[in-house]
Amino acid sequence: MMKYLSNTASLELLSEHCTGCGRCLEVCPHEVFSVKEGKALILDKDRCMECGACVNNCAFGALKVDKGVGCAAALINSMITGGEPTCGCSGNGETSCCG
Amino acid sequence: MSELKFIKPGAQEKASACCGTAQSAPQSSPDVSCNTCSPVRTEARPAWITGALASDIGAIPIISTDLVGSDYWEHIKCRVSDFRNNYAVNPGLYAVGAPDGNSDVFVSANYKLSFDVLRKALKGLNAWVLVLDTKGINVWCAAGKGTFGTAELTQRISVTKLARVVEHRRVIVPQLGAPGISAHIVKKSSGFKVSYGPVRAEDIGAYVASGYKATKEMRTVKFPLNDRLVLTPMEINPAMKKYYPWYALIILAVFGLRPDGILFRDAVAGGLPFLLLGLTAVFAGALVTPLLLPFIPFKSFAIKGWITGILFTVLFERLIAMPWHSISTLRFFTYLFFPLASSYIALQFTGSTTFTGMSGVKKELRISLPLYIAGVAASIVLLTIHKLTEWRLI
Numbered sequence: 001m002m003k004y005l006s007n008t009a010s011l012e013l014l015s016e017h018c019t020g021c022g023r024c025l026e027v028c029p030h031e032v033f034s035v036k037e038g039k040a041l042i043l044d045k046d047r048c049m050e051c052g053a054c055v056n057n058c059a060f061g062a063l064k065v066d067k068g069v070g071c072a073a074a075l076i077n078s079m080i081t082g083g084e085p086t087c088g089c090s091g092n093g094e095t096s097c098c099g
Numbered sequence: 100m101s102e103l104k105f106i107k108p109g110a111q112e113k114a115s116a117c118c119g120t121a122q123s124a125p126q127s128s129p130d131v132s133c134n135t136c137s138p139v140r141t142e143a144r145p146a147w148i149t150g151a152l153a154s155d156i157g158a159i160p161i162i163s164t165d166l167v168g169s170d171y172w173e174h175i176k177c178r179v180s181d182f183r184n185n186y187a188v189n190p191g192l193y194a195v196g197a198p199d200g201n202s203d204v205f206v207s208a209n210y211k212l213s214f215d216v217l218r219k220a221l222k223g224l225n226a227w228v229l230v231l232d233t234k235g236i237n238v239w240c241a242a243g244k245g246t247f248g249t250a251e252l253t254q255r256i257s258v259t260k261l262a263r264v265v266e267h268r269r270v271i272v273p274q275l276g277a278p279g280i281s282a283h284i285v286k287k288s289s290g291f292k293v294s295y296g297p298v299r300a301e302d303i304g305a306y307v308a309s310g311y312k313a314t315k316e317m318r319t320v321k322f323p324l325n326d327r328l329v330l331t332p333m334e335i336n337p338a339m340k341k342y343y344p345w346y347a348l349i350i351l352a353v354f355g356l357r358p359d360g361i362l363f364r365d366a367v368a369g370g371l372p373f374l375l376l377g378l379t380a381v382f383a384g385a386l387v388t389p390l391l392l393p394f395i396p397f398k399s400f401a402i403k404g405w406i407t408g409i410l411f412t413v414l415f416e417r418l419i420a421m422p423w424h425s426i427s428t429l430r431f432f433t434y435l436f437f438p439l440a441s442s443y444i445a446l447q448f449t450g451s452t453t454f455t456g457m458s459g460v461k462k463e464l465r466i467s468l469p470l471y472i473a474g475v476a477a478s479i480v481l482l483t484i485h486k487l488t489e490w491r492l493i
Contacts, residue, residue: 002322002452005398005459026295026313027277029320030454050456051243053277067278068457069243071450072400075460076468085457086244 001030001047009048010066015039017062024054024063145188147218152194156260161194164222170215177212179332186211187235192259196225200266203307205296206252206276208233208241220300224307229270231255242279249281249288256289271296271311274318322453327389330451334385338444346377353482358490372421373433376412380437383411384444389451400455401467404445408438428488432481439474442467 011032020038030047033040033054040062052067069075069085078085146167151158177183187209195218204227207217214230221228231251233241241247256262256270269292272280282293297306297317306313350373355366388395388407395403412434415421421433446463449455487493 002393002454003398004455005462008459008462009456010458023282026318027274029275029298029318031315031319047454048456049454050458051278053242053274056249056279056281057277057283059281059283066458069450070452070455070457070460072446072460072464073450075457075464079464 003044003046004049004070006046009045009050010064011042011045011048011050011054012064013040013042014062014064015041017060019060019062021059023057023059027053027057029053147215152198154264156263159192159194159264161196162218162228164195164218166215166219174212174215178329179336183210183212183235185235188214188230190230190232190255192261192264193228193230194226195221195228196223198225198227200264202226202265204229204261204265204270205303206231206270206272208236208238208247208276210235210237210241213237216300217303220303224304227261227265229255229259229261238273239275239278242276245279247276248279249284252280252285252293253288256291262290268292269294273300274298274313275320320453322392324390326453327392330448331386331389333451334389334444334448335381337447338381338385342440343377343381347374350374350377353486356486372419375419376415376433376437377440379411379415380408380440381444383407384441385448387411388441388445389448392448392452399463399467400446400449401442401463405438405442407445408441409434411441412437428481428485432478432485435474435481436478439471443471 018040020035020040022035022040024033024040025035029051030049032042032044032048034043035041048065049070050065050067052065055063055065055067071085074085077083147163147170148160149163150161152161173182173186177186188211190209202225205217205221206229207214209230209232214228217228231241231247232255233246233251236244236246238247252270252272261270262268268290270285271294272282274295275298277295280293282295285291285293294311295313296303297313298320299317302313302317306317347370350370351366352361354369354373355361355363357365384404384407388400388404391407392403395406397403397406416433421430446467449460449463484493
């Protein structure tokens with residue numbers, strides 16, 4: 001499995017809110033989580049791509065992440081325009097890199 | 100639960116072309132002849148609609164699970180051109196096979212490529228397909244933007260009157276839709292329970308057969324060579340369109356410029372190797388780096404791209420007799436500029452990968468952007484020195 005830069009992902013697990021339901025395991029596309037003894041735990045944070053699937057689907061607010069696009073073009077664009085980094089980098093407003 | 104009745108395609112061609120339960124179609128009447136509806140497509144019935152089911156909520160188009168040559172051709176066009184920017188199907192409810200009130204509901208995006216992959220995977224099943232309005236964008240990207248999202252799913256369930264079509268209260272959402280969906284909120288607002296299906300549509304058969312259980316394998320995104328390869332045209336295109344023409348213009352101007360004007364012969368003769376080096380940098384950053392991604396050392400895309408770039412610059416210098424003679428300024432420029440260009444282009448691939456997060460890319464940019472800017476500035480200085488030396492001014 002390819003991993004990106006170490007120690008950069010902003011994912012946080014607030015164990016005290018976790019009920020161990022396992023929803024985060026189900027939605028995570030990179031096997032970041034595991035559940036042991038009724039609590040979720042982060043197996044490897046460096047696999048996290050900050051997509052926000054786990055945070056969105058945690059009904060107990062036990063997860064936090066600085067969700068966003070991991071896309072250089074979008075980030076450079078937002079630095080220039082001062083806007084939020086989003087897809088649609090070619091400047092036509094909507095689609096470009098994404099199909 | 101409404102009564103469902105098959106309508107022959109020929110008899111109701113207009114109905115199945117644009118109506119069904121699609122977005123703006125009037126749905127108050129069971130009458131399926133709706134010439135008045137005007138969603139995006141009012142042209143002839145697309146070939147993938149094979150008929151319609153009549154129900155008291157309107158005609159529900161039946162879709163084919165076989166892709167034909169033109170579908171595949173369109174998919175290729177999506178990969179290599181702007182064709183994909185306008186490749187959408189109408190949002191709404193569709194039928195696969197002969198579904199009934201107990202059949203599964205699979206949720207998809209209205210990017211036709213996503214929709215095609217799903218309908219192909221549903222071959223042999225009787226099911227419903229609920230297409231969300233994602234503005235023609237695929238599931239994962241749309242989920243990131245939020246258009247494949249909780250609000251749209253809730254609204255689409257309501258608009259299509261799904262609760263009157265099926266007796267159960269569950270929808271199967273592709274796992275990669277999860278960044279846009281909050282399952283617990285959908286349940287609260289629509290009454291429908293969200294089950295997350297496998298990442299890849301091709302696993303749907305196995306997922307359903309195993310009692311709606313996705314294996315770890317089905318839940319994980321991989322990024323194999325083939326997946327990387329199909330994305331490279333979208334790296335090469337922008338590099339060639341956005342940067343290369345300017346670069347070429349500058350190079351030709353620099354090499355053609357003489358104290359008494361611009362000489363085209365000098366521009367081409369002197370500039371050609373550098374135009375080719377520019378192409379080599381695009382090739383290294385936009386094609387070679389993505390393809391060899393796991394094998395190039397370091398995790399940073401900027402470094403990976405720089406490594407590929409310097410290797411190809413060396414290779415180019417060895418294979419093509421570069422006009423160095425004593426002109427070391429140009430050689431400095433070559434080894435400074437082209438690996439950096441390859442690095443910058445490779446960094447853009449972070450937008451296409453399946454595993455790079457925003458915090459990491461921000462970190463890369465913090466370090467690399469100042470280096471790129473300094474590199475370009477130094478390159479301009481070197482080219483200026485080269486010209487001044489050539490003109491014997493220094």
